[in-house]
Amino acid sequence: MTWWATALPLVPLLPLAGFATLALARRLPHAVIAVIGAGSVGLAMCLAAAVGVGYIVSGGPAGVVVWRWMEVDGFAPVIGLRLDALAAVFIFVVAGVGFLIHLYSTAFMAGDEGYRRYFAGMNLFVASMLLLVLADNLLLLYLGWEGVGLCSYLLIGHWYRDAANGRAARKAFIVTRVGDAALAVGLFLLFGSLGTLNIRDALARAAAQWAVGEPLAVTAGVLILAGAVGKSAQLPLQTWLPDAMAGPTPVSALIHAATMVTAGVYLIARMHVIFDLAPAARLLVAVVGCATMLLAGFGALAQRDIKRVLAYSTISQIGYMFLALGVGAWAGGVAHFVTHALFKSALFLGAGILIRCLAEGHDLFAMGGLRKVFPFTGRAFLMAALTLAAVPPLTLTFNSKDTIILEAWRSPTGGAVLGAGALLGAIVTAAYALRLFFLAFCGPVGQQARRRPGALMVVPFVLLALLGAVAGAPDLIAAFTGRNFLLDFLHRSLPALPAEAPQPVWTGLEQIGLAAVSLAGVAAAYVLYLPGRRWLAKQAAAPAGAALRRLALGGFGFDAAYDLLLVRPFAWAVRAGRGDLFDLLVNLPAHAGDALHALLGALQTGRLRWYAALVVLGAVVYLALTVLL
Amino acid sequence: MILPWLIVIPAAGAVAAWLANRVSTALCRWTALAAMGGQLALVVYAWAAHAEAWHVGGPGVPLRFAAAWIPPLHVSFLLMMDGLSLLMVALTAVLGILSVAASWRSVVRWPGLFHFNLLWSFAAITGVFLAEDLFLFYVFWEMMLIPLYLLIRIWGHERRRMASMKFFLFTQAGGLLLGILALYFLHARATGVYTFRFPDLAGTAMSPAAATWLMLAFFVAFAVKLPAFGVHTWLADAHTQAPVAGSVDLAGLVLKVGAYGMLRFVVTLFPGAAADMAPYAMALGVAGIVYGALLATAQSDLKRLVAYSSISHMGFVLLGVFSWDALAMQGTIIVIVAHGISTGALFVLVGMLHERLGTHDMRRMGGLWAAAPGIGGAAMVLALATLGLPGLGNFVGEWLVLQGTWRASPAFAAIGTVGFVLSAVYALRMVQLVFFGPPAPERQRLAGMSFRETAMMAGAIALLLWLGLYPRTFLRAGGPAVTALRDESLRRAREPRHPAPAEAAPPGEGAPP
DSSP states (O other): OOOOHHHHHHHHHHHHHHHHHHHHHHSSHHHHHHHHHHHHHHHHHHHHHHHHHHHHHHHOOEEEEEEEOBTTTBBBOOEEEEEEEHHHHHHHHHHHHHHHHHHHHHTTTTTTTTTTHHHHHHHHHHHHHHHHHHSSHHHHHHHHHHHHHHHHHHHHHSSSSHHHHHHHHHHHHHHHHHHHHHHHHHHHHHHHHSSEEEEEEEEHHHHHHHOOTTHHHHHHHHHOHHHOHHHHHHHHTTTTHHHHGOOHHHHHIIIIISSSSGGGHHHHHHHHHHHHOOHHHHHHHHHHHHHHHHHHHHHHHHHBBBBHHHHHHHHHHHHHHHHHHTTTTTTHHHHHHHHHHHHHHHHHHHHHHHHHSOOOOOOOOOOOOOHHHHHHHHHHHHHHHHHHHOTTTOSSOOOOOOHHHHHHHSHHHHHHHHHHHHHHHHHHHHHHHHHHHHHSSSOOOOOSSSSOOHHHHHHHHHHHHHHHHHHTHHHHHHHHHOOOOOOHHHHHOOOOOOOOOOOHHHHHHHHHHHHHHHHHHHHHHHHHTTTTHHHHHHHSSSSSHHHHHHHTTTTHHHHHHHIIIHHHHHHHHHHTTOOHHHHHHHHHHHHHHHHHHHHHHHHOOOOHHHHHHHHHHHHHHHHHHHOOO | OHHHHHHHHHHHHHHHHHHHHHHHHHHHHHHHHHHHHHHHHHHHHHHHTTTTTGGGGGGGGGGEEEEEEEEGGTTEEEEEEEEHHHHHHHHHHHHHHHHHHTTTTTTTSSHHHHHHHHHHHHHHHHHOOOOOOOOHHHHHHHHHHHHHHHHHHHOTTTTHHHHHHHHHHTTTTTTTHHHHHHHHHHHHHHOOOOOHHHHHHTOOOHHHHHHHHHHHHHHHHHHTTTTTTSSHHHHHHHHSHHHHHHHHHIIIIIIIHHHHHIIIIHHHHHHHHHHHHHHHHHHHHHHHHHHHHHHHHHHBBBBHHHHHHHHHHHHHHHHHHHHHHHHHHHHHHHHHHHHHHHHHHHHHHHHHHHOOOOOOOOGGGGHHHHOOOHHHHHHHHHHHHHHTTTSSSSHHHHHHHHHHHHOHHHHHHHHHHHHHHHHHHHHHHHHHHHHHSSSOOSSSOOOOHHHHHHHHHHHHHHHHHHHHHOOOHHHHHHHHHHHHHHHHHHHHHHHHSOOOOGGGOOOOOOOOO
């Protein structure tokens, strides 16, 4: 076994040890908590990098079995980890972005009464997420899958005194659990049909046993998609993510933007063989992705709360990743995960600085002109927003989205409809990204800062924004040699779409076209949203505009519909049946006995005349009956 | 000679604790704790001493004990311990310790009598798990009920009289004694041999109709204990009104007697009839999973919530046993052990809250995290175990049951999986109502966890982690025994239905002599 495979368990173990220490040791000073919390993730990041280098040097995936979990009648999942290109990309992003956000958190959460609890939860999250992507079998993956869901729940509800936060946390857990339950059924199906939950074996057996279009494969694919849809907040289970913004902002950055919500992308990419065997399920992935991307993009255009804009944007961007997976551009979807993790967490950290330093940090319309209040933060924020909008050459990271749009056109699964959707999405994305920047940072100054952000908050933020802006550069440079950097690396684990002969001129034209599309979005934002513009406000005041705006603000009625169709009937039924119908039934004889007892007891009055009268009455009735009958 | 001692130690401890109370209450409590500790030590010794033997299962049962008892009636004092019994007795000992520790401060009225009843019920339950003679089994079965009735009746909460009566009446349902005697005579008629030893009775020739009725007599008795959907209503009242130790005893052990009975008797004594029953039993199982969870969601009384969650979890046992799948049946062992520990600990925790707040009503709690983070943390872990978080014991059991059930019936497995969602609804609602939200002003300060309380919670959580991360320890001990039961039952079910020559006999007449 190679050295780096042996070291693999240490990667999730380090943050896990951090969690255990923080959970058990009481009365630690905050400085120690910060060192343990951020340090364990930092070490994990270094180790992840070392392991990744080991993988690249040795050239082949490898794994290690830590112990055998259970062994029952041929079902023998192990606690085993395995690293390939896909997992390597994920662990590095998870640990790296995780470390920067932990650093940021040490300042953001300073003085919080739940400081220890916060870092314990964050460390457990990183450990679970690393386990999820390193697991070599689906049961262990499911453990990580549920583990990240738990941490998401705990951290959304971190400020537990407000019952609304608890509601948001439970909503997140329960809605994703619906998807998780479907995923569990999918795993039962896979084990029932293939006889193993080991990922490699299961995929190999599926490829051997199932023909393309096999109904079992389609069912399995749809169930896996249902699990992914829950965790990644895609239609129709996307409703929990905007509410999840109740958590502290770094939590939103790490869990609800960069990593956990992309677990669904990881799962589908990991199970790509099943989806290749089930074209219907794969097409469904693309359709769900495209629809979510557009809907959430329009939703983002209407939000007032800076974090909710970013939440809708996250849903929308993950929709892009799903679209890529659905058209078979597996590596393209994962590449977009990488860049998205960087620029979206940067945007969240920037929003966190505003929230921390302004009196009213959530409402975009109470901001404005912050460019002058936070000049440095403003520039970095603009860089991240331009990366989200994908405007070359202001950012070097436009290619991850461009790849998806082009593949959506080109792929046999894709086509004009999905491709046009992806293009429209690019305009919307650029529009809401710049709307966010214009509303917060341009125009007259809305409010002054209460405090200045510390270096521990600014440095990780700027670093992530920078990394996000240049993440596409290696691929751009490699493109001159006709190769790819990240995509080729990912193609070690994931199949590539059949490549066409590269035609530089045509590719160049495509790039220019896509840049023009992004610029159109930016221009639209400039025309419509720059503070001082009146036209849109006028439209929104008209009845039709107001209705449309309310619809988009409320997430297009999904919440209301679920509330009406599911939550309320459920609550009503549960409340109505609280007394347990069966108990009423069972108590019936007891009550009847009591009633009879009372009746007969009432006869026993102790008065002789009453008894005598009853005896006579009885005799008369008896005689009358004998005579008459 | 280990087996009789496993019963004698708690029984003698019961008497000793009663007597010790004349000296001092502390001595009484320590005596009871020592007795249950002794039982645990002995069962762990038995486990370790025969470490390899548990893999054999079936006829190679490592531990037996035989003595004559009532020769004219062919009743003998037969004990045997295979892997299934081993796990059950180990669970009894662990929950015994937990019960005694949980009553340390809360039981002040007649502690001598209390501990006598408590330990006597543990002795009887141990006997139920070890008996190899059906008559002896029935003696232990009845012996277990009286002290439990008294525990609820004397030391219970406000409505204890109603609850104890309901408990007692319900547990008399089913015709266990009738079934045992009928089996005894049918076997004698078929073979001329009178015996209560159930491995011998397992092959008894009888008409299918007789087999169905006898199977139902056993099934109903165990289904009430389990409790299965429809006959569950004693449980909520009994749990709610019982003292903490009584609830631990009920949820951790009495329910498990039902599960044990299903595995040990219903499946093996009447394989054919039970196989015909399987779809209905599985339907009852999933109905219990869903119904119990729905009712748990609606409760405002914390104890009632936990009680209804037990109904939901026990549905997995019924589903697993009657799916007849090797994976699912072994999963039921983990469900049984994990549920015993997690729910037992949850009841102890509810008791700890009651000691501090004087109520079980969740509407009068809220925001307790600030005042009692230790209790909150423990409650969170136990709630997560209840909702089936991977890494904790309940998940392993429920996953194995569902995954095995899928092979027998995908539809039932899929419906059972709904339990994953519903359990999250009620478990998180519980944590929210008790620990989160705005704290009530008068609840700013609560006593922290004492060493005793910390030890109880830490022990339970450690066991749940063990069950969740390395269930092989338990599966290797109990699995082969259950697989042996299953194989035996499958073999019998495949044999031509007895008796071939009896076709000419009038229906219901049974086998010819």
